[in-house]
Amino acid sequence: MQVQAINQRARRLYGSFITAMDMVGQSFDSLDKLIEKVDDKTAPGGFTVATQDELKGLRQRAFDELDRLRSQAKKYEAELVSRDWRI
Template identity: 45%
Template sequence: MQVAAVNAHARKRYGEFVQALDFAFEQLGELKKMIDKMRPRTRVQGAWRNATPDELKGMYKKACADLEALRAHAMQYESELISRDWRV
């Protein structure tokens, strides 16, 4: 009985993790829309330095790649748990 409770808890935590990944991808999609609307500006000496749209696009691609790698690793871990029937 204790193993079933632990397995249910593990499934719940994994589900929350997957939902958090999905939410992060949704937010990055909104960010991509904003980056696409940006236009480069000339920088005034001594003013605040903001990232250019090209720099932001690079950061966006890196964040997406990192999240994809995390998702792939999570999927690999999920299949391992399913193959073991989520036993602890």
């Protein structure tokens, strides 16, 4: 009985984890729109602002890291849903 409760909790936590990654992935769409609004020619006095190319590179790097995390989660899915999580 206790093992089944742990499995249900682990499945629920894994589901929340996957949902959170999906939400972060969806936020990249709105980030693209924001990056397009950046004007490389104007910078507020005394401040350095990243260019569109730099922002696109950072966005791509973050997306790649999220994709790598998603791949690792899929690889260890069976283990993650079968064991209790330490929080």
